[in-house]
Amino acid sequence: MSNRPARPLVLVSAASRHGATLEIAQAVGDELRRRGLAVEVVPAESVGALDRYDAVVLGSAVYFGHWLEPALGLVKSQAAWLAEHPVWLFSSGPLGPPDHLLPEDDPADVAALIEQTGALAHRVFAGKLDRSQLKLREKAIVSALHAPEGDFRDWSAVTAFATEIAEQQQRPDLDSNQGPTP
Numbered sequence: 001m002s003n004r005p006a007r008p009l010v011l012v013s014a015a016s017r018h019g020a021t022l023e024i025a026q027a028v029g030d031e032l033r034r035r036g037l038a039v040e041v042v043p044a045e046s047v048g049a050l051d052r053y054d055a056v057v058l059g060s061a062v063y064f065g066h067w068l069e070p071a072l073g074l075v076k077s078q079a080a081w082l083a084e085h086p087v088w089l090f091s092s093g094p095l096g097p098p099d100h101l102l103p104e105d106d107p108a109d110v111a112a113l114i115e116q117t118g119a120l121a122h123r124v125f126a127g128k129l130d131r132s133q134l135k136l137r138e139k140a141i142v143s144a145l146h147a148p149e150g151d152f153r154d155w156s157a158v159t160a161f162a163t164e165i166a167e168q169q170q171r172p173d174l175d176s177n178q179g180p181t182p
């Protein structure tokens with residue numbers, strides 16, 4: 001007999017330095033729950049064994065073009081498990097209005113992360129910059145780069161991503177991240 005709950009249990013995790021990306025993870029989790037999935041939202045640095053979960057949504061804030069170490073470390077340490085289960089990835093960082101988000105490129109790690117995890121999708125969400133939360137060094141850098149300050153997170157895009165995940169996760173033919181059977 002399995003101890004698993006009847007509903008699939010999805011881990012939604014994110015690495016976040018100032019909290020904005022963790023709030024995106026929470027919003028994804030809320031929408032998945034609303035759509036009938038069992039969800040745990042856990043910061044990337046606090047994730048333990050993955051055996052209890054059926055699927056993983058993992059994200060990271062982007063700093064200097066890269067994911068943060070707790071999310072990279074999670075992929076590295078759990079690569080075998082992730083490669084055999086449904087995985088969705090997201091990055092959050094670009095700042096500015098929707099038609100002028102900076103930077104425009106995907107984070108440097110993303111292609112390798114998709115390859116390692118066999119992720120079904122990767123999405124980039126706009127981020128949030130609140131100078132009052134930054135350390136002195138970060139403040140100097142964002143000033144030098146003229147990074148726009150504000151909360152640019154697009155909650156409808158986040159919810160739409162979660163909706164896609166719920167639909168894919170609830171498909172009976174999707175039991176691994178190898179994609180649906182023909």
Ligand SMILES: Cc1cc2nc3c(=O)[nH]c(=O)nc-3n(C[C@H](O)[C@H](O)[C@H](O)COP(=O)(O)O)c2cc1C
Nearest residue numbers: 016017018019020021061063064065093094127128
């Ligand atoms: C010092 C610094 C460097 C950053 N570098 C990038 C970057 O290279 N690419 C990007 O998309 N966003 C970058 N950002 C924006 C952050 O990713 C964005 O503020 C994000 O929402 C922060 O999320 P967090 O609150 O979860 O840490 C940078 C922000 C700071 C303060």
